[in-house]
Every structure is written in C-alpha cells, then in structure tokens.
Amino acid sequence: MSLANRRILLGVSGGIAAYKACELVRRLRDLGAEVRVAMTESATRFVSAATFQALSGQPVRVSLWDESAEAAMGHIELARWAERVLIAPASADVLARLAHGHADDLLTTLCLASAAPLYVAPAMNQQMWAHPAVQANLALLRQRGVVVLGPAAGSQACGDVGSGRMLEPHELRDALVASFGGGALAGRAVVVSAGPTYEDIDPVRFIGNRSSGRMGFAVAEAAAQAGATVTLVAGPVGLPTPAGVARRLDVRSAAQMQAAVQEACAGADIYIGAAAVGDYRPATVADRKLKKRAGADLGLQLVENPDILAGLAAQTVHPFLVGFAAETHDVAMYAQDKLQRKGLDMIAANRVGGGLGFESADNALTLYWPGGSLELNRAPKEALARALVEQVAARYRAVRA
Ligand code: PMT
Numbered sequence: 001m002s003l004a005n006r007r008i009l010l011g012v013s014g015g016i017a018a019y020k021a022c023e024l025v026r027r028l029r030d031l032g033a034e035v036r037v038a039m040t041e042s043a044t045r046f047v048s049a050a051t052f053q054a055l056s057g058q059p060v061r062v063s064l065w066d067e068s069a070e071a072a073m074g075h076i077e078l079a080r081w082a083e084r085v086l087i088a089p090a091s092a093d094v095l096a097r098l099a100h101g102h103a104d105d106l107l108t109t110l111c112l113a114s115a116a117p118l119y120v121a122p123a124m125n126q127q128m129w130a131h132p133a134v135q136a137n138l139a140l141l142r143q144r145g146v147v148v149l150g151p152a153a154g155s156q157a158c159g160d161v162g163s164g165r166m167l168e169p170h171e172l173r174d175a176l177v178a179s180f181g182g183g184a185l186a187g188r189a190v191v192v193s194a195g196p197t198y199e200d201i202d203p204v205r206f207i208g209n210r211s212s213g214r215m216g217f218a219v220a221e222a223a224a225q226a227g228a229t230v231t232l233v234a235g236p237v238g239l240p241t242p243a244g245v246a247r248r249l250d251v252r253s254a255a256q257m258q259a260a261v262q263e264a265c266a267g268a269d270i271y272i273g274a275a276a277v278g279d280y281r282p283a284t285v286a287d288r289k290l291k292k293r294a295g296a297d298l299g300l301q302l303v304e305n306p307d308i309l310a311g312l313a314a315q316t317v318h319p320f321l322v323g324f325a326a327e328t329h330d331v332a333m334y335a336q337d338k339l340q341r342k343g344l345d346m347i348a349a350n351r352v353g354g355g356l357g358f359e360s361a362d363n364a365l366t367l368y369w370p371g372g373s374l375e376l377n378r379a380p381k382e383a384l385a386r387a388l389v390e391q392v393a394a395r396y397r398a399v400r401a
Helices: 018-030 049-056 067-072 075-081 092-099 107-113 128-130 132-143 170-181 214-225 254-265 308-313 332-341 381-400
Strands: 007-012 036-041 084-090 116-122 152-155 161-165 189-194 199-202 205-207 229-236 247-250 272-275 281-283 300-302 320-327 346-351 360-367 372-380
Touching: 007 018, 007 075, 007 107, 018 036, 018 084, 018 170, 036 049, 036 075, 036 107, 067 084, 067 229, 075 107, 075 272, 084 092, 084 107, 092 107, 092 116, 092 132, 107 300, 116 132, 116 170, 116 205, 128 132, 128 161, 152 372, 152 381, 170 214, 189 214, 199 272, 205 281, 214 229, 214 272, 214 381, 229 254, 247 254, 254 272, 254 308, 272 308, 272 381, 308 320, 320 332, 332 346, 332 360, 346 381, 372 381
Parallel strands: 007 036, 007 084, 084 116, 189 229, 189 272, 229 247, 272 320, 320 346
Antiparallel strands: 152 161, 199 205, 281 300, 346 360, 360 372
16 A cells, blocks of 8 residues: 555544544555645644644644745645645534535635545534534535545544544545555445345335345445445435445345346446345235235235345356355354355355344454455444455455456
C-alpha cells in the first residue's frame, strides 16, 4: 500500500473523535502522503493546532482571516492543491453546512473551492446520527458524490451504544488508498447479494426469513472500500445503499434475485452470496387474498427454488464464488459440505442464534476454502466484512491471478 506524494487535505471538525485524527495523520504520512490539516474553531477545543502541526509537518489552518497563512498558501491554492479532501471527524454541524453549501468558515469554504473528491467520516452521538435531519443531509451529500465512510456502531464516549463512532484511522487510510486505485480489490468487479427473499403466497402474505441485509450490505461497502466496482443485489430490506457501491438492484423473490445476479455476474470477477435465499416458494401464487376456512388445512404446496450459487458454479466461465452458510448446529460440517457440493472457492460459516447472525449488529464467521480455514471472532458486521473481503482478495489472487 502506498500514498507516496499523494496530497491529502484533512479537515477536522469538533468532536471527541478529533483525537483519532492525530493517529490518522501519522498513518497517512507513513504511506508517503503529504497531509495538510484544516480545523474548525470547535475542533481546536478538542485537540490543539500545534499537535496537528507537529504530526503533519505543515502549518495548520483554522481561519479564513489568517493573513500570514494566506500569504504563504491562500485558501484557494490549498483547495486546488488537494487531491482528496477527507473530513474526519465530520460533525453533524459540518455535514449540515456542507449539505447546504455554506462557506462560513475555512473548512466549508475549502470544500466548495476544491474539485477534489470529498470523503466524510461522521462521528456523533447515536441519537444525533439517527435524526432525520442528519440523514437527509447525508442523502443530499451522497447524491452529489460525497463518499460517506462509516460510521461504525459500538460504545460511545458519551456512554451510549449505537451507530455514530468514527471509523478507525487505519480504515480511513485504507479507504483513501483504495480511492487512488491501490486497494486489495482495485480494478475488480464484485457482485454481492444481501438480505432475504420473499416468496408470495397471495397479495398480502409471503414466506420470508429474518435476514436484515446488514451483513451483505457491510460486505458490499467493504469491497467498495477495497477498490472494487460493486453491484449490490438486495432482497427486500430498508437499508440505504452503502458508500461507494456503484449499482444496486432491488429484488423480491429468489427467481428475481437469480436473474439479477446472473446479469450482474456477466464479466464479474467475484460473487459473494450473503443473501438468505428462500429454498422453497409456493407452487402457485393466489391473485386474491386466501380466506380462512375454519378447520381446513391451507394445503400450501411448496416447490424448490433454483440455487443461485450452484447455478453459477455450473457455468464454464464464472466468477470466484464465495458463499455463506447460516447454521444453528454442526456448523463446520454443513459449511464444508456446501463448499464442496456447490463448487465454491470459499464459504463463510455463520453460526446463527445467541445474538449472532440474523438481524444482529455483531456476527462471527469461520472461513473455509479448499485446504484452509480461518476463524473471524465476534465483531460488528462492518469489521467482519472488512476482514472477510481481505481474505477473499488474498484467495482470489492466489487462485485466479
Ligand atoms: O442479513 P443479516 O440479518 O445481516 O444476516 C446475515 C446472514 C445470517 C443472513 C448471512 O450472514 C448468511 O449467513 N447468509 C446466508 C444464509 C443462508 O441461508 O445460507 P444457506 O445455507 O441457505 O445458503 C448457502 C449459500 O447458498 C448462501 O451463500 C446463499 O446465498 C446461497 N443460496 C442458497 C439458496 C439458493 N436457492 N441459492 C443460493 O445461492
């Protein structure tokens, strides 16, 4: 990994996560990047400008009205100098000001004046993060091509637990490396399936499962962070499209998911099947609501759905195939059987239950591939997804490159 001679403008806004931005500067410089720091006034209440000056080896800018700094490198020149602008931490206030095009301090002015891609790493209390105003601002920023990195979920400085933690410095560094085409999956086309499928019984009822889509969405985001061009095939879930995902195809049933995956996989390098695809569907779908008949059996007949992964594996030319196996017992045995039977390159065995797997924020996986295995201990799905993607990239290189 290298960022040699890359010019990165790091914006630091006010939040306790500002202390992590110090470590970020070091990590970026370790890879050879030139880093210049612009702080908001409130950021200086958490970490002093002198700290960033020592770490970056460059004067730190705080105000638009600093005459000596303007004489050395004016703010427009600084905005032009940057190849990437990353704001970490990005407070709710800074996100709001960016979304609405304010230029009322140095940092927001630099963002408006720079043509460089803008990355933001939000950090705030979980209640603030969930607020519709914050989410609306982020949606607006995403629409304009701003890349939102994180946040992660977990315990917060204020004592709350939930989403809103800034990503770790090494994760932000990796995202910047990937943005320059240097990620572990740079140049690769990756298709990820996520979420459940719904098999309709009649206009109001369906057979579904408890997959929330969180694991698959995290995998899609991690693959994008690793530099891949990602297509996400999503079952019926209410999750926003992760940062950096190039294309999202929304489907409902297993048959629709199969068609979307087949189309997206033409020419793709890697397919990661994190979706919980329904194994069966009703033989017929009633066009009117079925009425209850007291004492009578519904007589629902189920037929088998196509196996999307096995279907891909059967094709002469197919992507590197990664499956998931959600199991409640004999996890290793069932996962290894699926690896072999479905003709996969790798499988992520997922013990479900006990707060892991479906719907939960955390998960734990064991990866199996022909001749090897690796335990990924309990962690938030986002962290696990990044570890999984790293292993997929390593195996892909070993087998295909
Ligand atoms: O969505 P979350 O709430 O975050 O939960 C995540 C998860 C538990 C759903 C996920 O981590 C997971 O384990 N997904 C696979 C779930 C599953 O049902 O696996 P399976 O054992 O039925 O299928 C094995 C593999 O074959 C999977 O990769 C599946 O996508 C694929 N498959 C299964 C059936 C089918 N008809 N076609 C398929 O391609």
